[in-house]
Amino acid sequence: DAGITQSPRHKVTETGTPVTLRCHQTENHRYMYWYRQDPGHGLRLIHYSYGVKDTDKGEVSDGYSVSRSKTEDFLLTLESATSSQTSVYFCATFPTGGSHYGYTFGSGTRLTVV
Amino acid sequence: QQQVKQSPQSLIVQKGGIPIINCAYENTAFDYFPWYQQFPGKGPALLIAIRPDVSEKKEGRFTISFNKSAKQFSLHIMDSQPGDSATYFCAAGEGGGSNYKLTFGKGTLLTVNP
Numbered sequence: 001d002a003g004i005t006q007s008p009r010h011k012v013t014e015t016g017t018p019v020t021l022r023c024h025q026t027e028n029h030r031y032m033y034w035y036r037q038d039p040g041h042g043l044r045l046i047h048y049s050y051g052v053k054d055t056d057k058g059e060v061s062d063g064y065s066v067s068r069s070k071t072e073d074f075l076l077t078l079e080s081a082t083s084s085q086t087s088v089y090f091c092a093t094f095p096t097g098g099s100h101y102g103y104t105f106g107s108g109t110r111l112t113v114v
Numbered sequence: 115q116q117q118v119k120q121s122p123q124s125l126i127v128q129k130g131g132i133p134i135i136n137c138a139y140e141n142t143a144f145d146y147f148p149w150y151q152q153f154p155g156k157g158p159a160l161l162i163a164i165r166p167d168v169s170e171k172k173e174g175r176f177t178i179s180f181n182k183s184a185k186q187f188s189l190h191i192m193d194s195q196p197g198d199s200a201t202y203f204c205a206a207g208e209g210g211g212s213n214y215k216l217t218f219g220k221g222t223l224l225t226v227n228p
Binding site (some may be wrong): 033094103 | 118131148150155156157158159163203205213214215216217218219220221
């Protein structure tokens, strides 16, 4: 996971509160992604970014927003946390150019909404 | 609609056995097929990948077999070891440039007994 740092690693929050997760990369990769991982569902794409200030929705984007003001930082915000958003969240990056590459993932943030 | 179907959900083999994990897809626009390995508490890590113009790719003890006409691909682990115990995800990539995304299967939990 060298080059990608997710913070915090663990967080417990109350229902209805906003929460922001941070992904920081030192790889200068253009593309960044937020996934959530849940038992029985695998990895599902929440939002992704293809450049500074350029973002788009994934398959499970409801209740989430993102921002990318710098190449190295991609923030995921849960606007009003719900128990269904209890999950492990992974950030991934992808270099510019070509499609025959795999993502590099961070170590994840375990979020519990109580 | 699940775009990448992975089976089995879990698999137990003895040391030295050859576990096989299968994936199937429908979208013919997919043009890149990576496998990821994930240990508990860690992010997924790229293990091996294949392009659709190749029927087999081998890296060490890991082999991907790809059947384009059947839209299926599989991971074989030769001479499996207890250290191979992990969750394995297949994925399929599509889109170029800003639209590049990976779609993941739901994962297979592999246990290799000593």
